[in-house]
Amino acid sequence: MSTPASSETSLFQPFPLGDITLANRIVMAPLTRSRADKGNVPGELVVEYYAQRASVGLIITEATQVSSTAQGYPSTPGLHTAEQVAGWKKVTEAVHAKGSKIFVQLWHTGRMSHTAYQPGEQAPVAPSAIAAKAKTFVAGQGMVDTSVPRALETSEIPGIVNDFRTASRNAIEAGFDGVEIHGAHGYLLDAFLRDGSNQRGDIYGGSIENRARFLLEVMAAVTAEIGAGKVGIRLSPVSPVNDSNESHPQPLFEYVVRELEKLHPVYIHVVEGHTGGPRDNAPFDYEALHKLYSGVWMVNNGYTKSMAQEAIDSGKGDLVAFGRDIISNPDLVRRLREDAPMNPLFSDTSLYGGQGPHGYTDYPALAD
Numbered sequence: 001m002s003t004p005a006s007s008e009t010s011l012f013q014p015f016p017l018g019d020i021t022l023a024n025r026i027v028m029a030p031l032t033r034s035r036a037d038k039g040n041v042p043g044e045l046v047v048e049y050y051a052q053r054a055s056v057g058l059i060i061t062e063a064t065q066v067s068s069t070a071q072g073y074p075s076t077p078g079l080h081t082a083e084q085v086a087g088w089k090k091v092t093e094a095v096h097a098k099g100s101k102i103f104v105q106l107w108h109t110g111r112m113s114h115t116a117y118q119p120g121e122q123a124p125v126a127p128s129a130i131a132a133k134a135k136t137f138v139a140g141q142g143m144v145d146t147s148v149p150r151a152l153e154t155s156e157i158p159g160i161v162n163d164f165r166t167a168s169r170n171a172i173e174a175g176f177d178g179v180e181i182h183g184a185h186g187y188l189l190d191a192f193l194r195d196g197s198n199q200r201g202d203i204y205g206g207s208i209e210n211r212a213r214f215l216l217e218v219m220a221a222v223t224a225e226i227g228a229g230k231v232g233i234r235l236s237p238v239s240p241v242n243d244s245n246e247s248h249p250q251p252l253f254e255y256v257v258r259e260l261e262k263l264h265p266v267y268i269h270v271v272e273g274h275t276g277g278p279r280d281n282a283p284f285d286y287e288a289l290h291k292l293y294s295g296v297w298m299v300n301n302g303y304t305k306s307m308a309q310e311a312i313d314s315g316k317g318d319l320v321a322f323g324r325d326i327i328s329n330p331d332l333v334r335r336l337r338e339d340a341p342m343n344p345l346f347s348d349t350s351l352y353g354g355q356g357p358h359g360y361t362d363y364p365a366l367a368d
């Protein structure tokens with residue numbers, strides 16, 4: 001056990017992550033902000049936004065689509081065209097110049113998408129043809145129901161595994177230190193895990209082993225492609241966001257983590273409770289899950305400085321990801337270190353909306 005004086009600083013001390021060393025244990029959580037330019041290319045404003053926040057040990061970017069069919073929201077960036085790779089390269093250079101590290105979060109939105117985002121206005125793809133009782137935003141229409149998806153053919157799954165593989169290779173080309181696979185929040189890989197959204201009769205449905213197969217195939221492909229030391233994964237065992245339902249989350253996620261232990265990604269990132277909401281919305285034994293993994297454990301959801309400190313000192317987590325606070329406090333690390341007051345939380349209208357700097361890059365840092 002550390003003394004109070006040393007525990008005061010442990011959050012701010014360097015931490016080794018695979019081949020890299022993070023300047024501190026504070027992580028910028030992945031946050032969708034919908035500011036990409038035409039072609040879903042991150043532009044100069046996105047460069048500035050991440051550079052402003054580059055005092056954290058690690059930045060995890062907003063969710064970034066692995067293909068054009070993976071998109072489900074407006075102006076989210078991709079990592080599947082040469083222009084997108086070039087755009088991200090400017091982001092990684094700016095972040096590295098400030099001494100931080102950066103992983104890109106890779107996703108396929110699955111049934112959370114809408115025909116408006118799909119090539120040829122096709123139905124989005126999902127484990128089963130069951131619509132999520134959830135909404136997405138479509139320009140000109142506002143918040144609308146997600147579309148009824150079509151069930152993927154078994155033969156189509158290797159193609160999507162390959163999209164993740166290719167995007168991870170593109171990530172390295174763009175200068176990222178690694179990738180985080182989005183295995184949370186009801187998007188495609190998480191929807192395969194859960195019995196509320198996966199009612200398939202093939203080798204990707206039914207038993208826990210079958211429902212976890214797709215996510216584990218993606219992890220095997222991506223770790224083989226760029227090295228397990230450059231791959232993390234995010235899971236949200238009991239978060240109900242995006243109509244995520246599972247009857248037995250404890251054995252499901254224990255199986256997933258046991259299998260991940262074999263592939264050994266560089267970290268597992270767990271959203272505890274209801275994302276952005278109560279941490280105790282449903283019973284779940286996170287300690288039992290953590291015990292199954294010998295690698296780096298990242299915790300997230302509603303952490304304050306004292307909670308983060310306690311998590312690290314007690315061994316509950318190695319790294320702590322902060323979401324909401326870092327939107328309105330670009331200098332979050334300094335504010336935490338100095339116990340300085342935080343700026344007011346972001347306003348809802350500028351969270352995803354707007355093209356410009358308002359509510360994005362115009363939050364003031366503390367004066368020197």
Ligand code: 8OZ
Pocket residue numbers: 032063073184185241
């Ligand atoms: C909020 C709005 C759109 C997407 C997630 C990527 O929940 C998201 C997301 C959050 O992981």
